[in-house]
Amino acid sequence: MFLDRIKIGHILPCLADPEKIRFIAFFEKDVSEIFPYMNTILDGAIYNHDGKTLTIKKEGRLITVHAKKIAAGKVIDVDDARQIIGWIKERINYCYENRDAISPSLERRHKLTALDIYKLLPGTSCKKCGELTCLAFAVKLSGEEISALKCAELFSGKFTDKRNELLSLLKASGYHVPGAFVSDNNRDRRS
Numbered sequence: 001m002f003l004d005r006i007k008i009g010h011i012l013p014c015l016a017d018p019e020k021i022r023f024i025a026f027f028e029k030d031v032s033e034i035f036p037y038m039n040t041i042l043d044g045a046i047y048n049h050d051g052k053t054l055t056i057k058k059e060g061r062l063i064t065v066h067a068k069k070i071a072a073g074k075v076i077d078v079d080d081a082r083q084i085i086g087w088i089k090e091r092i093n094y095c096y097e098n099r100d101a102i103s104p105s106l107e108r109r110h111k112l113t114a115l116d117i118y119k120l121l122p123g124t125s126c127k128k129c130g131e132l133t134c135l136a137f138a139v140k141l142s143g144e145e146i147s148a149l150k151c152a153e154l155f156s157g158k159f160t161d162k163r164n165e166l167l168s169l170l171k172a173s174g175y176h177v178p179g180a181f182v183s184d185n186n187r188d189r190r191s
Contacts, residue, residue, distance in 0.1 A: 003027060003096075006070065014074055014075065022072060031068070036049075039104070044057055047107065052066065060144060117166065120162045130150065148166065
């Protein structure tokens with residue numbers, strides 16, 4: 001086992017959602033050597049090799065793993081923080097133990113902008129999703145405030161190519177894509 005303990009150091013109110021918390025937890029040692037392996041197995045991780053950080057989107061939370069600490073926001077409570085810490089610890093240890101079988105990746109993925117998403121939407125501004133325009137929908141989707149499934153036009157059959165490209169792009173950037181729209185060979189069974 002590479003990493004045994006992660007200790008919560010600070011629990012603070014979440015800046016983005018006052019009903020939730022954010023936390024900072026500390027590793028017992030520098031874990032940055034594991035980041036390229038985690039970058040390979042975690043869909044949508046944003047790896048910064050020079051800055052020694054790995055940012056992960058998980059269930060609406062933004063988790064940044066630094067060389068010696070974790071910072072996370074939009075956390076429900078302390079129990080939720082402990083579960084996140086346990087998951088991070090398990091992923092770090094998994095990568096360490098399997099590093100001979102995992103090809104490390106130094107690739108830096110990026111967060112999608114609303115314009116990246118907008119270009120792949122139908123552009124009809126039909127309002128079926130509840131938003132006034134496709135651009136408003138794209139803004140909410142880029143911020144993970146709404147699911148791509150809410151765009152009825154995208155799933156109507158007329159926009160199959162755009163839908164497939166958008167879902168592929170969302171998945172590659174770490175956004176949640178329903179399992180029915182992800183091929184088995186692209187699914188990360190380890191996360």
